[in-house]
Amino acid sequence: MSITLYTYFRSSAAFRVRIALALKGLSHDDIYVHLRKNEQMSKEFRDVNPQGFVPALIHNGHSISQSLAIIEYLDEVFPDPPLLPVDPLSRARVRQLACVVACDIHPINNLRVRRFLLHEFGKSENEVNGFMRHWIEEGFDALESLVRDDPQTGRFCHGDQPTLADIFLIPQIANARALDIDMERWPVLHGIEEAAYEMAAFVTAQPKSQADAE
Amino acid sequence: MSITLYTYFRSSAAFRVRIALALKGLSHDDIYVHLRKNEQMSKEFRDVNPQGFVPALIHNGHSISQSLAIIEYLDEVFPDPPLLPVDPLSRARVRQLACVVACDIHPINNLRVRRFLLHEFGKSENEVNGFMRHWIEEGFDALESLVRDDPQTGRFCHGDQPTLADIFLIPQIANARALDIDMERWPVLHGIEEAAYEMAAFVTAQPKSQADAE
CATH class of the missing domain: 1.20.1050.10 (Glutathione S-transferase Yfyf (Class Pi); Chain A, domain 2)
Incomplete structure (x- = not known):
């Protein structure tokens, strides 16, 4: 099990994913993408996320972007504690x-x-x-x-x-x-x-x- | 089982919910909210959705807004056909x-x-x-x-x-x-x-x- 997070401290969408990971106690390696220096436009990062946005999360080699999709995924794969109610x-x-x-x-x-x-x-x-x-x-x-x-x-x-x-x-x-x-x-x-x-x-x-x- | 949809023909968010309802074969009563005439600002509609946006869906007396939340709800309550894959x-x-x-x-x-x-x-x-x-x-x-x-x-x-x-x-x-x-x-x-x-x-x-x- 390995999780890598492409993140930027100022990104509020990355902040969301960081909260979800922390609530679930999931450790992760962070790769910093400096948005104000346009590092999100690099070919290397575009290969991770063609949209060129942080956050992007790599779990066991699979890349997911869009904070809402990432957090719903984390909640399905690591259900404790749940981030959504039951009914x-x-x-x-x-x-x-x-x-x-x-x-x-x-x-x-x-x-x-x-x-x-x-x-x-x-x-x-x-x-x-x-x-x-x-x-x-x-x-x-x-x-x-x-x-x-x-x-x-x-x-x-x-x-x-x-x-x-x-x-x-x-x-x-x-x-x-x-x-x-x-x-x-x-x-x-x-x-x-x-x-x-x-x-x-x-x-x-x-x-x-x-x-x-x- | 009764479903009421607050909708406007031009609203692309309402269009999404209309597709989901149609794919699942769910009949619904439509209430039209004319956005260009600002009918979404009326007190009557604000009581349904304080945000004043269409779509809003009423299912058995419960109001839900935000198209993504509505469609995920419909998929959980009426799972056939599924709108999300399994894994x-x-x-x-x-x-x-x-x-x-x-x-x-x-x-x-x-x-x-x-x-x-x-x-x-x-x-x-x-x-x-x-x-x-x-x-x-x-x-x-x-x-x-x-x-x-x-x-x-x-x-x-x-x-x-x-x-x-x-x-x-x-x-x-x-x-x-x-x-x-x-x-x-x-x-x-x-x-x-x-x-x-x-x-x-x-x-x-x-x-x-x-x-x-x-």
């Missing part, structure tokens, strides 16, 4: 919460979109940061409403143990903080963030704990 | 392909981003269409490479029957065609599109087959 409706709720981040917040705000807006559309840093804050705030408003109004929410998004939903939420909150967004506006999400960083898995997975952190 | 590595491959569309193409190109670029950033229709084409082409280049170079690809993205990957790909191709993108550049994806429209499920699920089509 289909609860699983749907957890996946729905994860998808708000995975599909509706993060993709609009990542490095390549940022670069397009700066260089192709000639927008200023300030304008681009405003664009990013807009989607984060809109997404967090929806998430706060979904967790606040549901008795299934506990210390974490679904019950008292972390699930796929928290694995997606916490890195997005870290991105929000990097943009000086005040989490007080979303008290339930903020409480989940506090619960998460009481666990070693979230602490060791965070960007500043990585060997490639600057 | 974890193949499941990861199918989810990875679906996520390229779900996370890296579609979110950057939907109505609310389009509106932001037009109205907040003052971009022209032409510029915004160029922005959309850029992400579709980049994503399709990655997808084409992933399916072309893998012997697991068959008539569909994974084998000879449609999976989650095709359910996400086909609506994105429809969006590409609406932007006059020529699919000849991606011969494998183009072949999968042709295979899909030989099946009634894809034909009945497409935008122009819907009762709310204009």
Whole structure:
């Protein structure tokens, strides 16, 4: 059993996979891909992931990319502790919460979109940061409403143990903080963030704990 | 057993769920939410989905949103025919392909981003269409490479029957065609599109087959 993770400390999608690996106690060799230096464009890395994105995970010689696919895979192959509840409706709720981040917040705000807006559309840093804050705030408003109004929410998004939903939420909150967004506006999400960083898995997975952190 | 789908003919995320329901032979009552008239902002619909997005699916009184979460749910509750393969590595491959569309193409190109670029950033229709084409082409280049170079690809993205990957790909191709993108550049994806429209499920699920089509 060997796991290799292609990662970058700033990548919030890689942060998700690092949390999942840590929660499951899976050791891994890390290969650092410096996105701001465009190392993801190298032929060597394109052979691992033709899309040129981190994270990519190699398990016993097989390459998987896309953080959601990687984490669902890890949960199927290493089921303890589970990252999804058992019953289909609860699983749907957890996946729905994860998808708000995975599909509706993060993709609009990542490095390549940022670069397009700066260089192709000639927008200023300030304008681009405003664009990013807009989607984060809109997404967090929806998430706060979904967790606040549901008795299934506990210390974490679904019950008292972390699930796929928290694995997606916490890195997005870290991105929000990097943009000086005040989490007080979303008290339930903020409480989940506090619960998460009481666990070693979230602490060791965070960007500043990585060997490639600057 | 009752299924209600909140849908809009133009929504490519709703198109995905319509395909999944059709493949599984599940009948459903449709409620049309006209996105361009902003019906998704109504209090009535916000009570169904606080995020204000279609699709939302009600099954036996329980509401689920986010197309990926809905389709995984349908596949767990109505497993025949399966939309995911059996072994974890193949499941990861199918989810990875679906996520390229779900996370890296579609979110950057939907109505609310389009509106932001037009109205907040003052971009022209032409510029915004160029922005959309850029992400579709980049994503399709990655997808084409992933399916072309893998012997697991068959008539569909994974084998000879449609999976989650095709359910996400086909609506994105429809969006590409609406932007006059020529699919000849991606011969494998183009072949999968042709295979899909030989099946009634894809034909009945497409935008122009819907009762709310204009």
